[in-house]
Amino acid sequence: MTDRLKTIAAEADIPAVGEPAAARGRNLKKKRKWTPQSVFAFVLALLPLVGFVIFSGFTLVISFTAMFFNINIYDLTDPFVWNDFRAFWLVFDPNYYPNEFAINVSGYFYKSLGITFWIACAQLISLSIAIGISWLLSKKWRGSNVFMVLFFVPYICSGVAVSLMWRWVFNGNFGLINALFGTDVDWLNEPTAVPWIIILAIVWQAPGYGIVMYRAAFAAVDPTLYEAASLDGANEWQKFRYITLPSISPTTFYLLIAGVGAGLLTYDMAALIAPQGWGDNIGGPENMGLTLMRLVYWLIGDSVVRTEDAFASCASVISWVLFLFTGIASMILFRIRNRRMKDVN
Amino acid sequence: MSTETLQATQFDGAGAPAPAAALAAKRKKKGIVGKIVGYTVLAIYCIFLFLPMYTILATSFTSQRELTSTMSFVWWPQFTVQPYIDVFEQDPYAWSNGISSFALGFLNTLWITLIPLVTGLIVSGLSAYSFSKLEFPGKEKLFVVEVFVSMIPLGAFGIISYIFYSMIGWTGTVLPLIVPGLFGSVGTMFFLRMYFDGVPKQIFEAARIDGLGQFGCFFRMMIPLAVPAFVAQFIFGFVGGYNSYMGPLLYLNGQDEYITLQLFLSRVSTVFTGTGMENVHCAAAVLGMLPLIVIYCFSQKLFINGIAVGGGKE
Numbered sequence: 001m002t003d004r005l006k007t008i009a010a011e012a013d014i015p016a017v018g019e020p021a022a023a024r025g026r027n028l029k030k031k032r033k034w035t036p037q038s039v040f041a042f043v044l045a046l047l048p049l050v051g052f053v054i055f056s057g058f059t060l061v062i063s064f065t066a067m068f069f070n071i072n073i074y075d076l077t078d079p080f081v082w083n084d085f086r087a088f089w090l091v092f093d094p095n096y097y098p099n100e101f102a103i104n105v106s107g108y109f110y111k112s113l114g115i116t117f118w119i120a121c122a123q124l125i126s127l128s129i130a131i132g133i134s135w136l137l138s139k140k141w142r143g144s145n146v147f148m149v150l151f152f153v154p155y156i157c158s159g160v161a162v163s164l165m166w167r168w169v170f171n172g173n174f175g176l177i178n179a180l181f182g183t184d185v186d187w188l189n190e191p192t193a194v195p196w197i198i199i200l201a202i203v204w205q206a207p208g209y210g211i212v213m214y215r216a217a218f219a220a221v222d223p224t225l226y227e228a229a230s231l232d233g234a235n236e237w238q239k240f241r242y243i244t245l246p247s248i249s250p251t252t253f254y255l256l257i258a259g260v261g262a263g264l265l266t267y268d269m270a271a272l273i274a275p276q277g278w279g280d281n282i283g284g285p286e287n288m289g290l291t292l293m294r295l296v297y298w299l300i301g302d303s304v305v306r307t308e309d310a311f312a313s314c315a316s317v318i319s320w321v322l323f324l325f326t327g328i329a330s331m332i333l334f335r336i337r338n339r340r341m342k343d344v345n
Numbered sequence: 346m347s348t349e350t351l352q353a354t355q356f357d358g359a360g361a362p363a364p365a366a367a368l369a370a371k372r373k374k375k376g377i378v379g380k381i382v383g384y385t386v387l388a389i390y391c392i393f394l395f396l397p398m399y400t401i402l403a404t405s406f407t408s409q410r411e412l413t414s415t416m417s418f419v420w421w422p423q424f425t426v427q428p429y430i431d432v433f434e435q436d437p438y439a440w441s442n443g444i445s446s447f448a449l450g451f452l453n454t455l456w457i458t459l460i461p462l463v464t465g466l467i468v469s470g471l472s473a474y475s476f477s478k479l480e481f482p483g484k485e486k487l488f489v490v491e492v493f494v495s496m497i498p499l500g501a502f503g504i505i506s507y508i509f510y511s512m513i514g515w516t517g518t519v520l521p522l523i524v525p526g527l528f529g530s531v532g533t534m535f536f537l538r539m540y541f542d543g544v545p546k547q548i549f550e551a552a553r554i555d556g557l558g559q560f561g562c563f564f565r566m567m568i569p570l571a572v573p574a575f576v577a578q579f580i581f582g583f584v585g586g587y588n589s590y591m592g593p594l595l596y597l598n599g600q601d602e603y604i605t606l607q608l609f610l611s612r613v614s615t616v617f618t619g620t621g622m623e624n625v626h627c628a629a630a631v632l633g634m635l636p637l638i639v640i641y642c643f644s645q646k647l648f649i650n651g652i653a654v655g656g657g658k659e
Contacts, residue, residue: 032480032481032482032483032484033482034481034482037479037559038479038480038481038482039481040559041475041479041480041481041559042475042481042482042483042487044471044472044474044475044479045472045475045476045479045481045484045487045488046472046487047468047471047472047528047529048468048469048472048491048528048529048530048531048533048534049487049490049491049494049531050528051525051527051528051529051530052494052528052531054525054528055506055509055524055525055528056499056502056506058509059502059505059506059508059509060499060502062508062509062512063502063505063506063508063509066505066508071508073507073508073511073512129390132386133386133387133390136383136386136387137387139383141380141383141384147387147391148649149645149649150391150394150395151390151391151394152641152645152648152649152652153394153398153638153641154394155652156584156588156637156638156641156648157588157634157637157638158587158588158590158607158610158633158634159588159590159607160588160590160607160610160611160633161610161630161633161634164401164610164613164626164627164630165397165398165400165401165630166397168400168401168404168623168626168627169397169400171623173416173417174404174412174416174417174418174419174623175418176396176397176400176418178417178418179417179418179420204393204394204397209652212649212652212653213653215649215653216653236379261498261500262500264501265500265501265503267503267504267590267591268590268591272590272611293503293504293591296504296505297504297591297595300504300505300507300508312508315504315505316505316508319501319502319504319505320501322501323498323499323501323502325501326498326500326501327498330498
């Protein structure tokens, strides 16, 4: 993380193209003082940070506090009560079953953890599709620009509309799938099918972004490398494996970090393709569409949190777990990237 | 091999005519096969992307009677636009609201998206301008702090922030969707600053000497000079705001007067109930996607660049 910070700070300090180095040096030598103008500039520069501190900062503080205290989110005058780490037990220990809780939070937690993990892994499929398609488009065949324009369309469609669309495709009576394959399956109520439908919908939508991001990366690959490889008798696959893939790896890592992050936080598609059913099926049939974000949403939902303040604490715990996951995932990927970069140098 | 023979092999094939020609022919043949395979893959991907879209499009032009009588997917419906009319006319809330939910949702989405987006862009721009062209003590340190802050992956707190907004009494209103955006975002500031740094400082100094104030410099010089950067950010923000579902769902507490387009779409199956009303659901989904797709058709370049640079700003 700090390494990346340094590089970003260094990048920001690189003088802009065309700006004479002398001007840059003069600026550095100039002593900065607090004057009305500089205070004004400081305030302007500070504004985005102010917004962050007020809205994200307080959210962080309150959700952190809420892990350890029972908080009545509808009545601030209620005192915060120390909860003896009960929220942690409720979330993590499957055998912790205090009588007053009819809801088995940890059961839902572990179930949704597994499903969220698979959905996050599905980002690898989106990424592979994006790489493959961009590679084909990078050949600059006739019509490749038209293809790219077409392939980007899913990305600007809303998750809600996309979910409606896939629900319709898998509809038991009128669905395209049943019409195509002559089956008669109510896919949306089939527990084993639900996660796959969600993953399919995500994989349908996500690659468009990758294809656009890869366009510049593929264009930036040094063409002399390909020529040299051809002279050495490399075939297409070898060129792809040993020239293209390493050259585009910064984009790949960026997409992987963004993709896995988004996958861990899946909400829209899961909630709309597998809406809450009756009773225990809070995440669609047999909870097979339950992601961690949906669980958090459900736990702080009106009907649940009013029964017992501890559920807001559970929701906070799960949010922080998710935060750790997203943080760790991006840190691991940064590690791998840095090591790879060292190898290359 | 001397230079002469090398040239000969390369340019007229006199050195070794037969193998070179055979190799070229082989390569050409291989190229054609590769092209066929490549185009096939692209075509299959196209089908994967657009067949589902065709299904809702086809259904949205199917009449309710045709749907209920076949009870199966209708590939080529007898064309009717009735479902599109029904989106507006069969809406049970249209009477109480005085306006159909779809239209209300569309208008709400527009203002709920545009107010924080435009204000936030200007604020982020002012901040970036300050970092790029103005001087104050501790500038580099503040910049590092802001960049560090922008790298914290806060998405996980998207829902739990409900507790905070509930405590300050903002739930059930549009305030949580609008006010945080008014302060701009560090990511946008960072991106705009990179763009602003490419504009030479001297022209602003000249303008200052000629009597233009700092705001004048920003609004009348920097914004016109950085239009592509602002447009990219605007498109990225607009697509995100137009399509956002979780935020409105979470904070608006189902208040009908604030219903957004995506909330309306997510509820179509409860708004238009009855057998064979799926054609209206599909029509609503198509109508919901249409505005962005139409804008996209006319400005694909802006969209693609906007998403590419807007998303890669981190």
